[in-house]
Amino acid sequence: MAEKAILYDAARCTACRGCQAACKQWNESDEGEGEKTTNFGSYENPRDLSPKTWLKMEFREVERNGKVSWLFSRRACMHCTDAGCVKVCPTKAVFHHELGFVAYNKDLCSGCGYCIEACPFNVPRLTGNRISGIGKMDKCTFCTTPNLDRVDNGQEPACVKTCPPHALAYGDRDKLVAEGRKRVATLQANGNSNAYLFGDKELDGLHVLYVLAEAPATYGLPINPKVPAASVVWQNVMQPLGWVLGGLTIVGLGLNFMVAREARLTKGLPGKKEE
Amino acid sequence: MEAMVERYRKPTRILHWVHAGAFTVLFLTGLILFVPGLGVLAQDSWTRILHRAAAVVFIVAPLIYIPMNWKATVRGIKDAFTWGPEDLGWLQAAPSYYFLADEKAMPPQGHMNTGQKMWWLMAIVFGLLFVATGIIMWLFKATLPGAAFLWAVFVHDVSFIAAGNMFFVHVYLSVAHPLMRPLSQGAWASMSRGKVPVEYVKSHHAKWYDEEARGKEIATIGNRR
Numbered sequence: 469m470a471e472k473a474i475l476y477d478a479a480r481c482t483a484c485r486g487c488q489a490a491c492k493q494w495n496e497s498d499e500g501e502g503e504k505t506t507n508f509g510s511y512e513n514p515r516d517l518s519p520k521t522w523l524k525m526e527f528r529e530v531e532r533n534g535k536v537s538w539l540f541s542r543r544a545c546m547h548c549t550d551a552g553c554v555k556v557c558p559t560k561a562v563f564h565h566e567l568g569f570v571a572y573n574k575d576l577c578s579g580c581g582y583c584i585e586a587c588p589f590n591v592p593r594l595t596g597n598r599i600s601g602i603g604k605m606d607k608c609t610f611c612t613t614p615n616l617d618r619v620d621n622g623q624e625p626a627c628v629k630t631c632p633p634h635a636l637a638y639g640d641r642d643k644l645v646a647e648g649r650k651r652v653a654t655l656q657a658n659g660n661s662n663a664y665l666f667g668d669k670e671l672d673g674l675h676v677l678y679v680l681a682e683a684p685a686t687y688g689l690p691i692n693p694k695v696p697a698a699s700v701v702w703q704n705v706m707q708p709l710g711w712v713l714g715g716l717t718i719v720g721l722g723l724n725f726m727v728a729r730e731a732r733l734t735k736g737l738p739g740k741k742e743e
Numbered sequence: 744m745e746a747m748v749e750r751y752r753k754p755t756r757i758l759h760w761v762h763a764g765a766f767t768v769l770f771l772t773g774l775i776l777f778v779p780g781l782g783v784l785a786q787d788s789w790t791r792i793l794h795r796a797a798a799v800v801f802i803v804a805p806l807i808y809i810p811m812n813w814k815a816t817v818r819g820i821k822d823a824f825t826w827g828p829e830d831l832g833w834l835q836a837a838p839s840y841y842f843l844a845d846e847k848a849m850p851p852q853g854h855m856n857t858g859q860k861m862w863w864l865m866a867i868v869f870g871l872l873f874v875a876t877g878i879i880m881w882l883f884k885a886t887l888p889g890a891a892f893l894w895a896v897f898v899h900d901v902s903f904i905a906a907g908n909m910f911f912v913h914v915y916l917s918v919a920h921p922l923m924r925p926l927s928q929g930a931w932a933s934m935s936r937g938k939v940p941v942e943y944v945k946s947h948h949a950k951w952y953d954e955e956a957r958g959k960e961i962a963t964i965g966n967r968r
Contacts, residue, residue, distance in 0.1 A: 556896075558776035559785050578776075578785035582896060585889035598885070601791035698893035702900060707777065710904040717908040721915045724842060729921040731844040739921060 471568030472619070473641035473667075474610075474628060475648055476542045477679040478687065479655060480635035483511070483525050483540035487627035487636060491523040491544075494626035495613055498574075499595055499606065517543060519595045519606035523627055530686055541687040544627075545570060545591045545608035546667065547675030552586030552695035553607075555703045561605070567619065568641065569610040569675040579603030588671065588693035610675070644677055651679045662686075671695070746941040746960035748952075750854075750933035755815060758808045759934055761800060768797035769873075770910065773903055795881065802874055822855060823864045829950065833857035844922055851949035862913050869906040872898055 492502065499519040508515060512527045523544035530537050547569035553562045554570060561576035562583060583592045583605055596603020611618040611625035618625060624638035637644060648665040655663035662683040667674030670693055678689070685691055732739055751759070772794040775781040784790060809816045832850035834857060839845040855863060879887065879895040887895075916923065917930035925931035928943035941960050944952045 559782035561786070576783060576786045578782075578791060579788040580776075580785075580791070581884060582893075585892045596788070598882075600788075601795055601881075602788040696890055696893050698890060698897050702893070702897045706897065706900055706904070710777070710900070713904055713908055717911055721911065725915075725919070725921060727842045728844060731842065732921045735844050737844055737922065738924065 469566060471641040471675065472639065473547075473568070473644050473675040473677055474625065475637040475639075475644040475677045475679065477635045477637075477648075477651060478539065478541050479651070479660075479663075479679060479681045480633050481525075481540045481542070482633050482635070483527060484632060485513075485525050486630045486632060487542070488521070488524055490626040490630035491608070492520070494611065494618070495522065495609070495616060497606075517591060517593055517607075519593045519604075522606065522608040526688065528687065530682070532682065539682065539687060541678070541680075541689075542676075543591075544676070545610075546589050546671075547608075547610060548588075548670075549672035549674070550695055551671070552588060552699055553583035553592060555695060556582040556586040556699050558582070562607075565610065565612060565619075569612075571612045572605075572607060572609045573614060574604055574606070575614075577604045579605070581605065582699075583607075586696060586699045588690060588695060641673070641675065641677075648677050648679050655679070655681055747938040748941050748944050748956050748960055749937055750939050750944075751937045752812075752815065753937065754808060754812050756934055756937055758804055761804045765797045765800040765804065766910070768793055769801060770903075770907060772797070774907070798874075798877055798881075801870075819863070820867070822853070823860060823867055826860075829853070830857040830860070841916075841920065841922070846946075851953070852947065852951070854948060854951040854955070856948065858916065862909055865906060865909050869902040872902045873906070876902070 497520040503514045503518065503520055505513050506515070510527050512525065514521055514524065517524060523542065526541045526543050528539040528541070530539050549564075549568065551562070551564070551570050554564055557563075558580060559576045559578050561574065561578070562570055562572050565571040579594065579596050579602060581592075581594045581603065584590075584594055592605045592607045594603050594605050611623075612620065618629075623629070628636040628638040637647070645665070645668055648668065652663045652665045660681045662681075664680045664682075664684055666678035666680055666684050666687075666689055667676060678684075678687075680687055680689075772785075772790040775784045775790060829850040829852060832848070833852065836848035836850070837858065840849055876895040876899040880892065880899065884892055917934075918925045923929055928939050929947070932939050938961065941952075941956075944956055948956075
């Protein structure tokens with residue numbers, strides 16, 4: 469099946485935060501009541517992603533060509549192809565959906581939180597007790613939360629559905645990449661020389677693509693994001709080596725048992741049974 | 744009636760079994776994270792609680808043992824780091840002994856033979872690595888940089904692979920190897936009741952017998968076990 473994606477156009481976004489509300493409304497967080505609004509000198513709210521806030525809009529005041537520019541961007545799971553969280557999750561609670569993005573089965577989560585450090589975008593959030601270790605992770609599920617699965621029912625994710633200026637679009641990833649490139653070209657033609665399509669190539673392709681009027685760093689996005697080296701070395705080198713060593717140990721001990729038993733019988737030495 | 748020699752004192756034996764029990768729980772609750780299909784057992788954090796409870800035992804047991812058995816601790820650590828020509832000899836003779844039951848080339852061994860010493864050294868080194876990285880993962884997840892946490896996970900896993908494999912070898916050589924007679928002499932006898940026959944000590948730990956154990960025989964009546 470063709471991979472699906474969300475295209476976010478920061479140049480079209482009005483930061484109404486309808487997506488933020490629609491996300492919460494549809495996904496019915498099981499982590500209790502909503503979050504209190506606190507003023508910290510910005511329209512931005514709440515301050516950070518949380519187990520209850522899987523998607524939030526960010527507001528930035530940036531100087532561009534001598535003028536103040538108010539830039540908006542979206543902050544949620546980027547649904548990477550080369551996903552650090554999928555790489556390190558021991559219970560396979562986070563996994564690649566057949567449509568390419570990173571789905572999540574909360575029931576399976578053990579609360580280890582490895583995904584939090586492994587995520588190049590600092591997206592997963594953990595609830596729970598640090599001393600006992602009981603906990604659960606939360607992040608955007610691309611609206612595929614079990615029993616609340618919109619995508620499986622042929623619908624677009626809740627954030628896309630609600631977006632008034634059509635800054636969000638849902639569809640085949642290939643088509644959205646082509647559309648994104650077209651919009652970036654238009655932005656560049658209109659004097660936004662740093663316009664960029666984020667997610668086209670990053671981490672082998674993200675399933676949330678950003679049309680940006682400025683360079684990614686201006687929006688607080690990492691340039692050339694990578695899965696942390698420790699996670700790659702751990703999962704791609706150490707784990708396979710561990711299995712090889714474990715297999716060799718067990719085969720080696722089995723061989724030793726057979727050879728040594730034969731030698732004992734040949735030499736007529738006493739064994740365990742003769743005690 | 745057979746003369747016996749004490750190989751491990753009671754506190755040492757208790758520490759061994761408490762630690763072995765804790766390690767087994769830690770090993771199994773860790774292992775399920777790496778066996779495909781068994782990861783589901785870890786859902787809802789219950790294996791994490793077991794892992795942490797066992798970790799507390801794993802850390803506290805030696806902390807109780809060490810001050811109460813200071814002399815034995817110093818001696819044990821010294822043993823782990825004392826290596827001599829008889830260890831090289833053991834390594835050369837070990838394959839033909841453990842595979843072909845050929846004892847001739849085996850040099851006289853101390854209180855621990857070279858293989859036991861390797862396992863003991865690994866237990867110290869990887870035990871400390873387990874504890875250090877485990878504490879980082881448990882208590883400093885929120886305060887340390889992400890990379891430091893992930894490298895701690897990595898080192899924890901390296902320790903798991905090394906110590907886990909050697910754990911199999913240890914159990915196998917203690918109770919399952921065809922040449923071992925764990926109940927009457929050797930592993931089981933020395934770790935359960937603490938005493939082994941003097942004849943066994945003379946043949947398997949001659950260096951220890953000559954240097955320390957000679958003259959410390961305990962006479963037991965009747966059943967040698």
